[in-house]
Amino acid sequence: MFDLYVYYKVPEAQAAQLEPLVRAMQAGLAQDGIAGQLLRRPESKNGLQTWMEVYPRADERLAALVEGRAEASGMAALIDGPRRAEVFVEFTCA
DSSP states (O other): OEEEEEEEEEEGGGGHHHHHHHHHHHHHHHHTOOOOOEEEOSOTTTTTEEEEEEEEEOHHHHHHHHHHHHHHHTTTGEEEEEEEEEOOOOOOOO
16 A cells, blocks of 8 residues: 555646546545545746645555546646656555
8 A cells, every 4th residue: 555646737727627627536536435635836836836636545456546537537638747646655663
């Protein structure tokens, strides 16, 4: 298990249109028992916001499901560049 972080750049002009798409996608995932969180950096840079979706206690199946739902949502047309995924795990005691 790992925590999944997906981040991407959003043009300020597209933010109001994109947010409901992401929230609807996450609501659909929540119906499947997958809790997600949507965050953004407090500042914009060069007209772009950085957004991040967070999915705790994920696995490969969940990561693939999130990406599939993101593709189906049409959000790619509203972001600047790719969605980038990172995974993190908790430290284990030695």
